[in-house]
Amino acid sequence: MITASPTSRLSSPSPGWRELWRDAITDAGELLRAVGLDARTDLLPPDDAGFPLRVPRGFAARMHQGDASDPLLLQVLPRRAEHDMAEGFTVDAVGDMASRTGHGVLHKYDGRALLIASGSCAVNCRYCFRRHFPYGEEIAAAAQWREALTHVKADTSIRELILSGGDPLSLATHKLAELTRGLAEMPHVIRLRIHTRLPVVLPERVDDEFTTWLSSLPLQKVVVLHANHANEFDASVDAACARLRDAGATLLNQSVLLRGINDDADILTDLCERSFAAGVLPYYLHQLDKVAGAAHFEVDDETALRLVDALRARLPGYLVPKLVRELQGDPSKRPIADFAR
Known part of the structure; x- marks a missing residue:
């Protein structure tokens, strides 16, 4: 793995999350060199296949040196295969635009509304189902969340508000506080759910300002993390998860089943065990959005079904994630077993 440089006792204070964000690797050649694969530029497509590369250096430091098959590297490195056309694979894989009910608001399921809080992510995962999403036109945080909050206030069936993106924790904490001030007049909203990859790829984001805001919320709080491999967890991620729990959040993990990365029973078992060791309960194992x-x-x-059968044989039931797929128009995520066997 990449060895971190020792820190001098006389050095300046550690950089905050914004500085670390700005210092992310954005060039594929640089990423390859950082993991000792400088001779493998043949792996790369032209122009990052139309989807920019972004990788925090701390996440890159968890990759194994000289390993072109490293499971963290393969999640973020552009590949020529991204230009291949495949039947059934579209730019709007789960029907996001059809479920739009307001500026930056997606309302697919009863009792829940999802806000596209931001179009930015600290890491750009190559399998991202919103890699073609028109974020410039659909950000709920624009104009102090007014249109989004108007929709949520008018629909008293909404009990849970979900923040997604992009990554909602790419927003400054004061921007998130704007949203929750607006929720104060909506007693029907009892729960805030945040879908985020930042505590995994940039754990410094879970700072004092953020945890103070989160702990102050008079709502049930659920934070859904996204990790696909046990190697994504380290001591810094464990510490971020502990801070989230101390702020009153229930932590869940959702993963995507990915060929060549985690399509192996041993790897998935390790992921479920490592996630729970960090205080994060396995939640969903998603089949890839097309x-x-x-x-x-x-x-x-x-x-996929054989892999989950293997997990059931190895793990207690509470550590086995639900194997699901999201399909446009369905009233919920659909268990794969409902139509695969």
Whole structure:
């Protein structure tokens, strides 16, 4: 793995999350050199396949030196296969635009509304189902969340508000506080759910200002993390998870089943165990959303079901994630077993 440089006792204070964000690797050649693969530029497509590369240096430091098959590297490195056309793979894989009910508001499921809080992520995962999403036109945080909050206030069936993106924790904490001030007049909203990858890829984001805001919220709080491999966890991620729990959040993890990365029973077992060791309960194991550019990650349903059967044989039931797929128009995530066997 990449060895971190020793820190001098006389050095300046550690950089904050914004500085670390700005210092992310954004060039594929630089990323390859950082992991000792400078001779492998043949792996790369032209122009990052139309989807910019972004990797925090702390996340890159968890990759194994000289390993072109490192499971963290393969999640973020652009590949020529992203230009391959594949039947059934589209730019709007789960029907986001059809479920739009307001500026930056997606309302797919009863009792829950999702806000596209930001179009930015600290890391750009190559299988991202929103890699083609028109974020410039659909950000709920624009104009102090007014249109989004108007929709949520008018629909008293909404009990849970979900922040997604992009990554909602890419927003400054004061911007998140604007939203929750607006929720104060909506007694029907009892729960805030945040879907975020930042505590995993940039754990410094879970700072004092953020945890003070989160702990102050008079709502049930759920933070859904996204990790696909046990190697994504380290001591810094464990510490961020502990801070989130101390702020009153229930922590869940959702993963995507990815060919060549975690389509192995031993790897998935390790992920579930490592996630729980960090205080994060396995939640969903998603079959890949069929977004254009990601077909090379797909794992067939029969293989997926065999893998989950293996997890059930190895793990207590509470550590076995639900194997699901999201389909446009469905009233909920659909268990794979409902139509694969």
